[in-house]
Amino acid sequence: MDELAEGIRRVTLPLPARPGHVHAYLLPGEDGWTVVDTGLGLPDARERWAAELDGLPGRVQRIVVTHFHPDHLGATLDVVELTGAPVSQGRLDYEQCDLVWGHDDWADVLVDWFRSHGVPDDVMVELIEQGALYRPFIRYQRNPELLEPGDHVDGWRTVAAPGHADGQLMLLRQGVLVAADHLLGRISPTVGLWPRSRPDPLGDYLGALEETIALDARLALPGHGDPIEDPAGRARELIEHHRERLAATAAALGEEPRSGYEVSYPLFGDDLKPSARRFAVAETLSHLERLVLEGGATRHEGVGSVTYTSA
Numbered sequence: 001m002d003e004l005a006e007g008i009r010r011v012t013l014p015l016p017a018r019p020g021h022v023h024a025y026l027l028p029g030e031d032g033w034t035v036v037d038t039g040l041g042l043p044d045a046r047e048r049w050a051a052e053l054d055g056l057p058g059r060v061q062r063i064v065v066t067h068f069h070p071d072h073l074g075a076t077l078d079v080v081e082l083t084g085a086p087v088s089q090g091r092l093d094y095e096q097c098d099l100v101w102g103h104d105d106w107a108d109v110l111v112d113w114f115r116s117h118g119v120p121d122d123v124m125v126e127l128i129e130q131g132a133l134y135r136p137f138i139r140y141q142r143n144p145e146l147l148e149p150g151d152h153v154d155g156w157r158t159v160a161a162p163g164h165a166d167g168q169l170m171l172l173r174q175g176v177l178v179a180a181d182h183l184l185g186r187i188s189p190t191v192g193l194w195p196r197s198r199p200d201p202l203g204d205y206l207g208a209l210e211e212t213i214a215l216d217a218r219l220a221l222p223g224h225g226d227p228i229e230d231p232a233g234r235a236r237e238l239i240e241h242h243r244e245r246l247a248a249t250a251a252a253l254g255e256e257p258r259s260g261y262e263v264s265y266p267l268f269g270d271d272l273k274p275s276a277r278r279f280a281v282a283e284t285l286s287h288l289e290r291l292v293l294e295g296g297a298t299r300h301e302g303v304g305s306v307t308y309t310s311a
């Protein structure tokens with residue numbers, strides 16, 4: 001456990017794939033600690049957390065889940081069982097969490113959806129299997145206490161951070177932003193279009209980055225990587241990055257209709273593993289949909305197929 005500014009503590013937990021780790025944070029409060037995120041529920045997650053919490057002065061009063069991705073919520077029940085603390089999660093995020101992890105038909109939904117966006121069947125099998133790999137390591141709290149943006153949690157204000165996940169929440173207090181995967185220092189958070197997600201995740205993300213600049217935080221604590229000393233500057237860089245990617249997406253379109261899968265090749269290269277192609281296609285689609293809204297592309301919907309051309 002690392003001690004950071006303002007008495008905040010950081011727990012770094014392992015991930016089996018890149019980026020190789022995820023950070024949870026412990027926020028000090030009047031009567032105890034708030035744990036933010038719990039890592040993946042790997043077989044030794046509980047022992048790991050027990051070791052981290054051993055010697056912590058005071059009790060864990062609550063657990064806040066920033067978003068439903070496996071590396072942030074998977075070990076939630078391990079931490080609940082160790083501490084007895086209640087769990088809070090954003091209302092919209094919990095709805096999506098339940099949709100994706102609470103129902104067995106999600107893989108079928110994904111197959112239909114990726115197929116409609118041009119993913120060939122031979123790629124599909126591996127792409128779906130890769131996505132299912134994390135499923136055994138997800139133990140989340142059913143029916144948590146639900147948070148809305150703007151709610152207060154022990155002196156911290158929750159701030160909506162849609163884009164990487166529609167319902168992602170950050171926590172802000174006195175210029176310190178617990179940023180989850182909204183701002184990362186060295187990598188650009190994935191911003192994908194997924195079935196039953198909000199229709200314009202990249203538009204949501206760009207708007208949330210503008211709001212991050214206005215927050216004028218002095219420090220952001222991200223879910224992966226080092227603390228960010230200039231959150232507003234990093235938000236500007238990410239806006240710039242996506243503007244460049246939008247231009248590249250527009251350049252990859254022509255008069256011939258192309259699927260999201262096809263467009264992901266010029267944008268993300270030819271030799272991605274299926275697990276990475278999955279995110280590449282989703283991110284390509286978030287850019288294509290933003291381009292449609294900005295007048296730079298046209299979407300064509302056929303029977304079970306979606307393609308795009310230059311506008």
Ligand SMILES: [Zn+2]
Nearest residue numbers: 067069164181
């Ligand atoms: Zn995430």
